[in-house]
Amino acid sequence: MHEGMTDEALMLAYRDGDAAAFEALYRRWRGKLYRTLLRQCGSAAHAEELYQDIWLKVVNARKGYEVAAKFSTWLFRIAHNRLIDHYRSHSREAAASFERVDDDDCPIDEAAALPAPATHQPERLLERKALAEELVKHIEALPAAQRETFLLSEEGDMTLEEIAAATGVNRETAKSRLRYAVRKLRAGLKELR
Amino acid sequence: MSDNLRDDDLTRLYRETADAVPPAALDRIILEAARAGLAGKPERRRAGWQHWTAPVAAFATIVLTVTLTLLVQQEHEQIEQALPAPAQEKAATPPLPSTLSIPAQPAAVAGPRRADSAIAPPAARAPEAAVPEQKLKEAAAPAELRPFAAESKEAVKAEARQRSEAGVGVLSAPAAPPPAAEAELRAAPAAKPAAAPFRYQAAPAAADGVDNRAKTAPLRKQVSGALEAPHSPEAWLDEIRQLRKQGREKEAQDALEAFRRAYPDYRLPEDLR
Numbered sequence: 001m002h003e004g005m006t007d008e009a010l011m012l013a014y015r016d017g018d019a020a021a022f023e024a025l026y027r028r029w030r031g032k033l034y035r036t037l038l039r040q041c042g043s044a045a046h047a048e049e050l051y052q053d054i055w056l057k058v059v060n061a062r063k064g065y066e067v068a069a070k071f072s073t074w075l076f077r078i079a080h081n082r083l084i085d086h087y088r089s090h091s092r093e094a095a096a097s098f099e100r101v102d103d104d105d106c107p108i109d110e111a112a113a114l115p116a117p118a119t120h121q122p123e124r125l126l127e128r129k130a131l132a133e134e135l136v137k138h139i140e141a142l143p144a145a146q147r148e149t150f151l152l153s154e155e156g157d158m159t160l161e162e163i164a165a166a167t168g169v170n171r172e173t174a175k176s177r178l179r180y181a182v183r184k185l186r187a188g189l190k191e192l193r
Numbered sequence: 194m195s196d197n198l199r200d201d202d203l204t205r206l207y208r209e210t211a212d213a214v215p216p217a218a219l220d221r222i223i224l225e226a227a228r229a230g231l232a233g234k235p236e237r238r239r240a241g242w243q244h245w246t247a248p249v250a251a252f253a254t255i256v257l258t259v260t261l262t263l264l265v266q267q268e269h270e271q272i273e274q275a276l277p278a279p280a281q282e283k284a285a286t287p288p289l290p291s292t293l294s295i296p297a298q299p300a301a302v303a304g305p306r307r308a309d310s311a312i313a314p315p316a317a318r319a320p321e322a323a324v325p326e327q328k329l330k331e332a333a334a335p336a337e338l339r340p341f342a343a344e345s346k347e348a349v350k351a352e353a354r355q356r357s358e359a360g361v362g363v364l365s366a367p368a369a370p371p372p373a374a375e376a377e378l379r380a381a382p383a384a385k386p387a388a389a390p391f392r393y394q395a396a397p398a399a400a401d402g403v404d405n406r407a408k409t410a411p412l413r414k415q416v417s418g419a420l421e422a423p424h425s426p427e428a429w430l431d432e433i434r435q436l437r438k439q440g441r442e443k444e445a446q447d448a449l450e451a452f453r454r455a456y457p458d459y460r461l462p463e464d465l466r
Contacts, residue, residue: 014231017231019228022227026224030214030220031213031215038213048215048216051215051219060230135206136210139207154207154208155211175198178198182198185200186200186203
C-alpha cells in the first residue's frame with residue numbers, strides 16, 4: 001500500500017494519523033541510519049542510544065511536520081545535530097573536526113599512514129569480505145566530518161547539496177570533505193591490494 | 194551524485210559491509226512510541242493544579258499592582274497634608290511676643306511638629322520650613338538658655354562679615370530673604386535693633402554648644418543675608434549712599450564690598466565706584 005509513496009508523503013500520512021505509513025518509512029531508513037551512526041560512533045551501544053533518540057525526535061516532530069526538504073535530509077540533519085552533542089560530551093577532537101571548514105590541513109598522504117590492522121595478512125586480504133572489513137576500519141579512522149560526508153553519500157545516497165544542508169555547511173565544504181575522504185580510502189585500499 | 198566524486202569500486206565494496214541493522218528490540222520500542230504518539234497521548238502530562246498556574250500568577254500580579262498603587266497614593270496624600278503645615282503654623286504663630294507665652298506649653302507645640310516631620314519627606318523639611326521649627330524650638334527653650342537675647346543687628350552683621358571674609362559666602366546668593374525671616378523683619382520695628390529674631394538663631398547655639406552653630410549656620414546665613422541685602426540692588430545701593438551721606442564711611446565701604454560679592458556682574462554707578 002505504501003510502496004509507491006515518497007518518504008515525504010509517508011511522513012505526511014503519519015502526521016495525519018497513519019501509523020502504517022511511519023512503519024514503512026522506518027523500514028526504509030532504519031539500516032541506513034543505524035549504520036551511519038555505528039560507523040560514526042564506533043560503538044554499538046552509543047549508536048543504539050543515538051538511533052533511538054533520533055527516531056523519537058522524528059515521532060515528536062510529527063504534529064509540526066511540513067515538507068521543507070527531502071525527508072532524508074531532515075532525518076540526517078537531526079542525526080548530525082545529535083552526533084555533535086554526542087561528540088561534545090565524548091570526543092572533543094571529533095567535535096572540533098566539524099567546526100573546521102577547510103580540511104586542507106589533513107594532507108592526503110595521511111591516508112598512507114592510516115593504521116593498518118595488526119592482524120592483517122596480505123593473502124587473507126585477497127578475500128573480498130576481508131577487504132570490505134578493512135574498508136570499514138579505514139572509514140572509522142577518517143576525521144569525523146569527512147567520515148560523515150562519506151556515509152551520507154553512501155548510506156543516504158545524498159547529493160552534495162543535500163549533504164551540505166544536512167550538515168550545515170556550504171556545498172564546497174561538503175565537496176572538499178567528500179573528495180578527501182574518497183582519496184584517503186582509495187589510497188588505503190591500494191595498499192591492501 | 195554530481196561532481197563525479199564517487200568511486201564505484203569503493204561503493205560496491207562498502208555495500209558488501211552494509212548488513213548491520215538495529216536490534217529488533219529497538220525497532221519495537223520506536224514503533225510503539227510512534228503508535229503511542231498517534232493515540233493522542235500527551236507528550237508531557239501536566240498535573241491538574243498546573244493548569245491554574247497562569248491564572249493564579251495573573252491574579253497575584255494584579256493584586257500586587259493595585260496594592261502598591263493604593264499605598265503610593267496614600268503616601269502622596271499624607272505628604273500633601275504635611276506640606277502646608279509649616280505655612281499654617283507660621284501664620285498661627287504670632288511673630289515675636291507670642292514666643293514669650295509659648296514656653297508655658299512646650300510639649301503641646303513640639304508634639305504635632307514631630308509627628309509632621311516624621312511623615313514629611315526631606316523636601317518638606319527645606320530651610321524655609323525649618324525656620325518656623327527653629328522658632329518653635331526657641332520658644333520652647335527657657336529664657337535662661339537664651340543669653341544672646343540682647344545680641345544686636347550689628348553683632349550679627351559682624352558675624353556675617355567675618356564668615357564672608359573667611360570664604361563661607363554668606364551673601365553669595367543675591368538672597369531675597371526667606372519668607373519666614375522676611376515676616377519677622379517686617380514685624381520687628383525698623384529702627385530698633387532686631388533682638389528677637391536673632392535670639393532664634395543664637396539660643397540653640399548657646400544651649401547646645403559650639404557644634405550647634407554649624408548646624409544652624411544655613412539659617413543664620415539666610416537671616417543675615419536678609420538683613421544685609423535689600424530686596425533689589427538699587428535699594429541696596431541707595432542704602433550705601435545713605436550711609437555715605439551720614440558719614441559712615443566704614444560701614445558704607447563694607448556694604449559696598451558685600452554688594453560686589455553678591456552682584457559681581459552689576460555695573461556700579463559712577464558715584465559709588
